Amino acid sequence: MLVPVGQNLHLNQQIKSSVKLIKSKEAKVAALAVAASEIEILAQPKRLFSTTDQIRSSFRSLVPKSDLGSLIPGLILGDTSLQSEEFTIAMRRVGFSHLTAVSGANFALVAGFVLWLMQYLIRSIRTRLIITAIVLILFIFLVRPTPSVLRAAVMTAVLLAARYRGDNSLGLPALGAAIGLLVLLDPFQAIDPGFALSVLATGGILIMAPHMSNWLAKRIKWSWLAEAIAIPISATLFCTPVVVALSGQLSLITVPANILASPVIGPITVIGFVAALFAAVLPNLSSLLLLFTYPMAGWIVWLCNLGASFAVLKFSSTLFFSALLLIFTALFLKRKWRPLLLIAILLLSHLTYTKISWPGSAWQIANCDVGQGDALVINLKKSDAIVIDVGPEPSLIDNCLRRLGVKQISLLVLTHFHADHVAGLAGAIKNRDVKQVWITNNLQPTAAYESSINLLDKTTVRQVVAGEQFQIADKKISVLWPERYQGSFASLPGDGSAINNSSIALLIKTTKLSIFASGDLEPPVQELLTVNPLLSPVDIYKVAHHGSAYQYLPMLDKIKPSVAVISVGAGNNYGHPSPELIGEFEKRGVKVLRTDKSGGIAIAAPNKIRVTGKDWWRIRWG
Incomplete structure (x- = not known):
């Protein structure tokens, strides 16, 4: 159910509201309910749910506001609400995202800790297992009883059953029975990647962990530590092939990074679990316990930041x-x-x-891979640049500018206020000095315009119009569009109407390269620009509107580019770029570069091009 922003709902609350039902694209979800009226709270959560909610909230408040602090609730409770988008992307890139998803490994570690503790207090194995089962039930409510958590709990029950019988050979048959039961109760589990990962993690713990634990126990003093290390390593190694198959990519650092991180997962989980139990009633004790986890969590963060710097290997085909x-x-x-x-x-x-690997020291122009959006960067000098549009997501443009080494933006141009060009603004200006901003004179959509202006705060913002010329460093910039009066584009036809046709169009010439960047301008404006005497042949054409089919082809003959750069998202629903347009470029002998195929693009000269590569072997000079 979707609710208004700022409306805080809690698990197990009873609510009343009028809703609008939207048919879901997912087979296992009949419809999405969107709140259409004020939400009335009929009953608060029951005591168990409210208590676990309080524990989670108290635990979050005890950790520092940093990547290290945000990682700990994720590792222990599966709570990633404190993680920044940038850190989440880095975790995913390195192959660490499974660490913050509650799985059978979490349950196994908690169960192992309780069983280890109980052996000093209770002699009966059966009683120990019953107490462990009760603790795990409470742990389910603490981490939230979602389908994936319940699935992990069933897998852990398999491990406990094997432990009770004292025969690990019974573990795999029990696992098979659990798989059959879960699929029988919910057939959609059979096509759920999370289900496959849970099964593999449990299988790894059953098959590999005992042997690895025995091997480690002979080399280190404490058997409990050997088991704490063996469990996450076994689960990780068994899951990695499927993670690679699902994502289609593998960082060469993924497996070694996970192995290096695994030894600290167990101690963090166990110490953090105990700290969470006392978070609401004895916060000082919890804070003291958490101090022991910080160096270990810091180790994972360091590995994550290091691993995120490596390129990923992407597979183009099953073959x-x-x-x-x-x-x-x-x-x-x-x-x-x-x-x-x-x-x-x-x-x-x-x-x-x-x-x-990218962008190389000689880059002059770079097009960031920001998905279905635009973000062009012109190199001025070391750490300084002109940025034209900022894409749809803050993290993507921020990551790109960091890789380009951009710390200052002498000129930021927002060609128009569609989200795919301006929604990433917060990421572009994050920790960067922005000297001035150019915007179009069409301030629609209003919400996007106001949001952008609020983010820019005290930065100098000016509207630019056709005919203006500027010099920044060795870059001569000519503004070719929009016209001063909005009527000149508001009445023009086109699939994007007035907003696209109000895009800022720039001709930028340097001592080494020239580029024409045209925002999302459509054929009516492109036709007008074709007769503009300022528009001349260029080395690089930043293709309008992500390479849509709606283009004025005679303009291509006017600008005669050597390279056409198309900023477009892979698998988009708009049919971008148009195959017909690609064919027109090929007929004219124009080299076409697409971010959906090549990733980020860095150009030192028309014949010296480097791309990040959607596939690792595409990291090269052209």
């Missing part, structure tokens, strides 16, 4: 992925080839380290 698995299997089968495999992995890790 390639299958071939890669066969190659790796063959290498592992031959013992004498293992050193060669290690050398190859280290070499690839070095070659794909992003700081040496």
Whole structure:
């Protein structure tokens, strides 16, 4: 159910409201309910739910406001509400996102801790298991009884059953029975990736963890520590192939990073769980316990930040992925080839380290990969740039500008106020000095305009119109559109109407390159620009409106670009870029670069192009 922003609802509350039902695209969800009237609270949550809510809230308040602090509630309670978008993306990129999703491994660690503690207090194994089961039921409510949590609890019950019978060989049959029961109760589990990961994590704990734990116990003093290390490593190794298959990508640092992080997962989970229990009643004790987790959580954050700097390996086809698995299997089968495999992995890790792969020291113009949106960057000098549009998401443009080394924006241009061009503004200006901002004279949509102005605060903002010319460093900038009077574009036809046709169009010439950036202008305005004497042949054409089919082709003959850059999101619903337009560029011998295919694009010269690559092998000079 969707509710108004600012409306805080709690699990197990009873509410009353008129709703609008929207048909869901998901087969397992009949409809999405959108609140259409004021929400009336009929009854507050029951005591158990309100208590666990208070514990979660108190626990969140005890951790520091940092990536380290936001990680701890995620690791222990699956609560990622404190995590920044940037840190979440970094976690996903390195393959750490599973750490903050409550799984069978969390339950196994909590169960293992309780069983270890009970052995010193209670002699009966059966009684220990009953107490452990009760603790796990309470843990379910603490982390919220969502389907994925209940699924993980069932998997943990399998482990406890195997432990009770004292025969690990019973674990796999019990796991099979649990799988059958869960799918019988909810057939949609069979196509749920989370279900596959839960099964694999449990399988890893059943199959690999006992052997790894025994091996570690012979080398370290404490058997409980050996088990705490073995459980997350086993679960991670079993889950990694499916994570790779689902995401279609693998960072070469993922497996080693997870192995390096695994030894601290157990201690953080156990200490954090105890700290959470006392968070509401003895916050000082909880704070003291949490102090022991900070160095370990800091280790994971450090690994995450380091790993996020590495490029990811993306698989373009199932065939390639299958071939890669066969190659790796063959290498592992031959013992004498293992050193060669290690050398190859280290070499690839070095070659794909992003700081040496993109954008390169000679870049002049870069187009950030911001999905279905626009974000163009013109290099001025070290750490200074002109930025034209900021894409739809703050984290994407912020990450791109950080990789480009941009710390100051001498000129920020917002071509028009559609979300795919301005919604990322907060990320673009984050920790950066913005000298001045240019905007169009069409201030619609109003909400996007007002939001942008509020973010810019005291920054100098001016409306620019056709005919104005400026010099910034060695860049000569000519404003070709919009006209001074809004009537000149408001009445023009087009699929984006007045807002697209009010985009700022710039001709930028440097000592090395020239570029024409045209926002989302459509054929009526493109036709007018074709007869503009200021518009001349350029090296690079930033293609209008993400390469839509709605283009005035004679303009291409006027500007004669060597390179066409299309900023577009992969798998978008708009049909961008148009195959017909791509064909027109190819007929004219224009090199086409697309962010949906190549990722971020950095240009040093028309024949010197470097891309981040949607696939690792595309990191190259053109």
